[in-house]
Amino acid sequence: MNNVIKSIPVKDLDGHAVDLMTAYKNKVLLLIIYNNDCLGCTGRAIPLAYEFQQQYPSIQVAGIHADFLNREGTKASIKSVFTSGENPFPIYIDEHHKVFDQFNSEGTPQWLLISxxxxxxxxxxxxxxxxxxRLFYAMESLVENNN
Structure with a gap:
């Protein structure tokens, strides 16, 4: 795939613009594109992302809440998904699902593993x-190749 991703423009939960490729430069990234209304996302994928964060501390895990019409995320609604009321890893907002579209996502959750x-x-x-x-083996392979 060897295409360098130039930019992944999102907003943090306070509405500030962030480019994930700049913010996490030179780090292996595991991004999960999800939506709060997706039960597979909140019930399985987000806990899995948290598990991967614990298992692979060298990989930066981050969530991207893809906003769809009438399914937009706010700081409060995003935090409300977590029993602690706090995000287990950084979460950003993909306004108008531009990042979702940028990566030709099939749906949510969509996982992006970036070298x-x-x-x-x-x-x-x-x-x-x-x-x-598939995700586990991809991460194992990427971590192995970086050591």
Whole structure:
């Protein structure tokens, strides 16, 4: 895939513009594009992202809430999904689902694994076992290649 991603423009929960490729330069990134209204996202994918964050501390995990018509996220609604009321990893807002579209996402959750060189290593749709296994093996492979 060796295409360097130039920019991933999102907003933080306070409405400030952030480019994830600048903010996390030279880091392996695991991004989860999700929406609060997606039960597979909130019930399986977000807990899985948290698990991966614990298991792979060298990988930066971040969430991107894709805003769709009448399914927009706010700081309060995004935090309300978590029992602690706090985000387990950085979460950003994808206004008008531009990042979702940028990566030709199949739906939510869509996982993006980006190498420390800024190249899209894998894009995986879903939260079921097959997607989880593919994601696990992709991360293992990427971490192995970086050591």
């Amino acid at each position: 420390e060189k800024g190249e899209l290593f894998r894009s995986i749709f879903g939260s079921q076992d097959n997607a989880q296994n």
